[in-house]
Amino acid sequence: MNRLQGRVFLIAGGARGLGAEQARLLVDAGAKVVIGDVLEAEGEALASELGAACSFLPLDVTSEAQWSDAVALAETLGRLHGLVNNAGVYKPVPLVETDTAEFERHTRVNQLGTFLGMRAVVPAMERTGTGAIVNISSTVALRSAPNAIAYTASKWAVRGMTKAAALELAPRNIRVNSVHPGPIDTDMLNVRTREENLRRVQQVPIKRLGTAREIAGLVLFLLSDGSAYMTGSEIAMDGGAAL
Known part of the structure; x- marks a missing residue:
């Protein structure tokens, strides 16, 4: 199914996990993909796997x-x-143990990085005549969570910036939506022990972790013409974790 044939997409944080699955689905749909990441070896390996339709460059x-x-x-x-x-980035730390450097690291990568990405692509999308931006937030931006104040703050910011950008960019025919994953089976969960992750799963109504492929399918939809009437939307894919 090549419904995105010839279209070009840029994925920040595309070397592994959620981003890698997004790249695979986009290439399968006929698109060309640029993946950017600080994980250069993994990014180069993914680009090699996906062939001529995928390019990698280092991206901080x-x-x-x-x-x-x-x-x-x-x-x-x-x-x-x-x-x-x-x-x-995600590092669960209680409020009183979160130092300034850790808080600022989350803010710079999760919040500033999203802002810079949106700002950078607008002129190119205006030249295209249309565009779609998907910002990956989190369910912590819908209900919050303990021991993650830096992560929570940055992901609430992503949620808010998505809505602000959606209003501003709609007249330019650029849509902006946010995805709010719950616990997904990726390397990001390795910051917790296996036992802690198992306890977390028991709090999810569907009683399992989500997969990167499932998130990628939603992202693909939001990038496609099938979501042409959606902007400023926030979509949870979390097995009911935010209920």
Whole structure:
């Protein structure tokens, strides 16, 4: 099914986990994909796996210059149609144990990185005549969680920035939506012990972890024409965890 044939998409944080599955589904749908990540070895390996339709470049999402490089590379492949702001950090730490450096690390990667990504792609999407941005937030931005104040703050910011950008960019024919994953079976969960993750699963009504493939399917929909009347939406995919 090549419903995205010839369209170009940029994925930040695309080397593994959620971003890697998004890249695979987009290539399967006929798109060309640029993946950017600080994990260079993993990013190069994924690009090699996916072949000519996928390109990799190093991308620190806190760097304005590297965002410019990523957009420029994408436009060498064709007209840029979509961005996924997928890069993120997560370290659960109680409030009183969270130091300034850790709080600022979450803010810079999760919040500033999303802002810089959205800002960087707007001129390219205006040249295309349309565009779709998907910001990966979290269920903590819908209900919060203990021992994660830095992560929670940054993901609430992503939720708010999505709505602000959606209002501003709608007249330019650019849509902006946010996805709010619950506990997903990726390396990000390795910050907790296996026992802690098992306890977390028991709090999920569906009683299992989500998969990166499931999140990727939702992202693909939000990048496609099937969601053409959606902007400013926040969609939880969490097995009911936010209920």
